[in-house]
Amino acid sequence: MNSSSDLTMSEYYDTNNKISDASSYYDMSHKILSPLSQLVGAESSIFGILKKTKRGIQVSNVINNGVDKKNATDYEKYFQNADPVLPHAFNSTQVCYQTSRSKSYSFTLSNIINPQKFSCSQYYKEFLQPSSIQHVMTIGVPSGIDPSLIYILGFHRYCDHPFQQKDMRLSSYFGPTLFNIFNALELKSQLHDRDLIVSGLQNQISDTGLIIVNENHNIIFSNQTGQRHFNIKPASKDHYIELESSLKTKLKSQLPLTDKPSPSRIIEFNHGATTVSARVITSDTNKREQRIILHTKRSSHKIINSLEMEKYNLTRRETEIAHLIIMGLTNPEISLKLFISISTVENHLRSIFSKANVKNRTSLAYELSLTQ
Numbered sequence: 394m395n396s397s398s399d400l401t402m403s404e405y406y407d408t409n410n411k412i413s414d415a416s417s418y419y420d421m422s423h424k425i426l427s428p429l430s431q432l433v434g435a436e437s438s439i440f441g442i443l444k445k446t447k448r449g450i451q452v453s454n455v456i457n458n459g460v461d462k463k464n465a466t467d468y469e470k471y472f473q474n475a476d477p478v479l480p481h482a483f484n485s486t487q488v489c490y491q492t493s494r495s496k497s498y499s500f501t502l503s504n505i506i507n508p509q510k511f512s513c514s515q516y517y518k519e520f521l522q523p524s525s526i527q528h529v530m531t532i533g534v535p536s537g538i539d540p541s542l543i544y545i546l547g548f549h550r551y552c553d554h555p556f557q558q559k560d561m562r563l564s565s566y567f568g569p570t571l572f573n574i575f576n577a578l579e580l581k582s583q584l585h586d587r588d589l590i591v592s593g594l595q596n597q598i599s600d601t602g603l604i605i606v607n608e609n610h611n612i613i614f615s616n617q618t619g620q621r622h623f624n625i626k627p628a629s630k631d632h633y634i635e636l637e638s639s640l641k642t643k644l645k646s647q648l649p650l651t652d653k654p655s656p657s658r659i660i661e662f663n664h665g666a667t668t669v670s671a672r673v674i675t676s677d678t679n680k681r682e683q684r685i686i687l688h689t690k691r692s693s694h695k696i697i698n699s700l701e702m703e704k705y706n707l708t709r710r711e712t713e714i715a716h717l718i719i720m721g722l723t724n725p726e727i728s729l730k731l732f733i734s735i736s737t738v739e740n741h742l743r744s745i746f747s748k749a750n751v752k753n754r755t756s757l758a759y760e761l762s763l764t765q
Contacts, residue, residue, distance in 0.1 A: 426458035435548035475516035486533030497568025499561035502529040602689035
């Protein structure tokens, strides 16, 4: 930044440090919008994520700074489709990023419209004018992760003092910082989604177990059903669990790891009461990295006798729980599957035992089921 710049080094670093401290969307208003609004002389500002869908370009995750809440809500509900800023911001930001790798694109509303025609538009008459917004400047920041979206920051002035070229230049100085922050937040969001999915897989209750084993026959992932089938204790985050020795020997003999594994080759065998299907796959990113995928299943030895269920006058919830008990689920597993507390499961279980005149789960399973 040279001496002819509109911004001193001290002002640049001060603003840059403030916006760099943003670590979540909760910081957007006071750590990004507020200092940038002050820098460019805006009286209010807004952040949003533009995404291209089949219905067109839509704005979401709207966060405002100094904007009347009703105006912000009305904009999202009724006026965004008429806003000429959105399609221009999306298309031009994408072009700049694809052609020159520019980390931001700044423009004013007056740059992209005919003011005389625009003043007759419904959007101007029903939204901008009643909101007292006279001038708008926008910064578009591309996504380096998802090409179907960009981030926008809109700045407003309510006085008759248009944004100048200098204001757009000032905002462009912070394009690289904003690019890094927004893309980091997007990546953080995606990683959080992935963790939720993995967590959901690990905790799901189903008939089929899923176990993933590395080249050293250590378990690197197992869902709850797989853990139950092989009596696996959940691993801590800092180490893997070694596969049971007898199962490891069986896999080594029947499914040896080779330089050219065949994913289409699937072996099936019984391990105690569990049926196991196993195959080898290689990593897409590292062709030398191999994984063994195990699917486990236990055949059900019980058919639930609906007539017996009806005879004991079980409630709908008690019937659900009785079914799960016969399937072999524990109280914590039933709690997870039905989204109720363990104490609630225990209360229902006492009622079921009383109605069926039994004292334990084994007797209940015998009483309410038929052997195949």
